[in-house]
Amino acid sequence: MDPVTNPFSPGAGAPPPELVGRQDTLERAQVLLSRVIQGRAAKSILMTGLRGVGKTVLLNEIKRRAANSGYRVILIETPEQSGLLSHLTPQIRGLLLELDRIASASARVRRALGVLKSFASAVRVGYSGLELGLDLDAEPGVADSGDLENDLADLFVNVAEAAKDRRTGVAVLIDELQYISELELRSLTMAMHRLAQEQLPMVLVGAGLPTLPGLAGKARSYAERLFDFPSIGALTRAEADLAVEGPMKAARVQIEKAALSEIFRETRGYPYFLQEWAYQTWNRAERSPVTVAAVRAATSIVTARLDEGFFRVRFDRLTRAERRYLRAMADVSPEERTTGRVAEILGFKVTSMGPTRANLINKGMVYSPEHGRIDFTVPLFDEFMRRTMPSL
Ligand SMILES: Nc1ncnc2c1ncn2[C@@H]1O[C@H](COP(=O)(O)OP(=O)(O)OP(=O)(O)O)[C@@H](O)[C@H]1O
Ligand SMILES: [Mg+2]
Missing domain, CATH: 1.10.10.10 (Winged helix-like DNA-binding domain superfamily/Winged helix DNA-binding domain)
Incomplete structure (x- = not known):
C-alpha cells in the first residue's frame, strides 16, 4: 500500500500513531503533576525498561502534560560520558532567565540565578560562573560547598522557590538515566528529599535501562519513599494488536487475525519492533485486508534492516x-x-x-x-x- 500514507513510526523516539497500554503510568504521572503544583506530596517517578519499549515516548508525553499543568519543563538526556550536570546547569540557567523575564522583577528569581552561579563555579562542570554569562553576583555560602549532595539540593530548593514565586512549577525530565553516576543519583535523591520536606513545586521524572546504579544507605531509604519505579515492558497480545490494528483501521485498512498473530510472534510485543514490522507490512501489503504473507515478506526486510542498523x-x-x-x-x-x-x-x-x-x-x-x-x-x-x- 502507499508508503506515503503509512501511519506507522519506525525509528527510536518517534511518537507512535497510538500510544497503547501506558494508561497507568500516564495517570500516575498526571496525579504527581497535579498534586505537586498544589503543594501536596507525591512520589516522583523513575521508569525503567529495556531498549525500545517506549520510555522516551512516555517522557515526551509527560513533558506535554507537565506544560499543560502549568510547569516549566527541563528535558535532558544523560550523556554516556560527561555526566548529567553539564547538561543540567545550562537548562536551569535558561529556565531562570525565562522566569526573570516575566513581568516585574523578583528577588527570588535573582537569588536563584546567584545560587546557580555559585553552584556552577563550585562543582566546576565545565561551566564556570563567567561562562554562564550572568551579570550578577554569586550567592556566597549557598550551593558552593563543593559537596554535590548539599549543593544540588540548595540549587533545586532555590530554583523551586523562584518558580513558586512566579506561580509555576518545575518538571525535570531525565532520559537515559542509567548513565548517571552514583554520586549524581545520590545527589538528585537528596535534592528531591529537600524539596519534598519544603513542599516546593518541583518534580522529577526519569527513564532508563534497568541498570540504574545502585543506591546504598540513607539515599536508598529516601529513594524508596520518594520515588515510584514503574517498569515499562512489552505490550500484551491485546495491546500489540491494538497498536497495529488501530492506525490501520483509522486509514480504513483491515488486517487478518493470522497476520496480527504473526506480527506478535516476531516482535513479542516490543513497541520498537511493532512499529518496524507494521511499517514494512503496510508497504508490502497489496490491498486490504493485510495478510500473513505481507507480514512474512516484511519480516525478511525488517530483519535485514535491524541487523545492519539497530543491532x-x-x-x-x-x-x-x-x-x-x-x-x-x-x-x-x-x-x-x-x-x-x-x-x-x-x-x-x-x-x-x-x-x-x-x-x-x-x-x-x-x-x-x-x-x-x-x-x-x-x-x-x-x-x-x-x-x-x-x-x-
Ligand atoms: N505504547 C506504545 N504503543 C505503540 N508504539 C510505541 C509505544 N511506545 C513506543 N512506541 C514506539 O516504539 C518505538 C521506541 O520508542 P522509544 O524510542 O520511546 O523507546 P525507548 O524505551 O526510549 O528506547 P531506548 O531505550 O532505545 O531509548 C518508537 O517507534 C515508538 O513510536
Ligand atoms: Mg529512549
Whole structure:
C-alpha cells in the first residue's frame, strides 16, 4: 500500500500513531503533576525498561502534560560520558532567565540565578560562573560547598522557590538515566528529599535501562519513599494488536487475525519492533485486508534492516571478549541465564568474567534482573547474536 500514507513510526523516539497500554503510568504521572503544583506530596517517578519499549515516548508525553499543568519543563538526556550536570546547569540557567523575564522583577528569581552561579563555579562542570554569562553576583555560602549532595539540593530548593514565586512549577525530565553516576543519583535523591520536606513545586521524572546504579544507605531509604519505579515492558497480545490494528483501521485498512498473530510472534510485543514490522507490512501489503504473507515478506526486510542498523551499531561498539560473552548468553534460555552458566560455557571462572560483564553493563548492553542472573537490555539481541556469530 502507499508508503506515503503509512501511519506507522519506525525509528527510536518517534511518537507512535497510538500510544497503547501506558494508561497507568500516564495517570500516575498526571496525579504527581497535579498534586505537586498544589503543594501536596507525591512520589516522583523513575521508569525503567529495556531498549525500545517506549520510555522516551512516555517522557515526551509527560513533558506535554507537565506544560499543560502549568510547569516549566527541563528535558535532558544523560550523556554516556560527561555526566548529567553539564547538561543540567545550562537548562536551569535558561529556565531562570525565562522566569526573570516575566513581568516585574523578583528577588527570588535573582537569588536563584546567584545560587546557580555559585553552584556552577563550585562543582566546576565545565561551566564556570563567567561562562554562564550572568551579570550578577554569586550567592556566597549557598550551593558552593563543593559537596554535590548539599549543593544540588540548595540549587533545586532555590530554583523551586523562584518558580513558586512566579506561580509555576518545575518538571525535570531525565532520559537515559542509567548513565548517571552514583554520586549524581545520590545527589538528585537528596535534592528531591529537600524539596519534598519544603513542599516546593518541583518534580522529577526519569527513564532508563534497568541498570540504574545502585543506591546504598540513607539515599536508598529516601529513594524508596520518594520515588515510584514503574517498569515499562512489552505490550500484551491485546495491546500489540491494538497498536497495529488501530492506525490501520483509522486509514480504513483491515488486517487478518493470522497476520496480527504473526506480527506478535516476531516482535513479542516490543513497541520498537511493532512499529518496524507494521511499517514494512503496510508497504508490502497489496490491498486490504493485510495478510500473513505481507507480514512474512516484511519480516525478511525488517530483519535485514535491524541487523545492519539497530543491532549492528551496538555490536560494533563491543570488544571481542564482550562479543563472546554475549554469544555465550545467547546459547542459554532467558530463565537459565546466570553469570555462572555463561562463564562455564566460556570455560572461565565466574570471577574472571567480572570485568567483561561490568563493561557490558556500563555500555548498557546487559543487566542483572536479580543477583547472579544476567540478561540482554536489547530485546531479540540473542537471536541477532546467533545470526551474526553462528558459533562461539
Ligand atoms: N505504547 C506504545 N504503543 C505503540 N508504539 C510505541 C509505544 N511506545 C513506543 N512506541 C514506539 O516504539 C518505538 C521506541 O520508542 P522509544 O524510542 O520511546 O523507546 P525507548 O524505551 O526510549 O528506547 P531506548 O531505550 O532505545 O531509548 C518508537 O517507534 C515508538 O513510536
Ligand atoms: Mg529512549
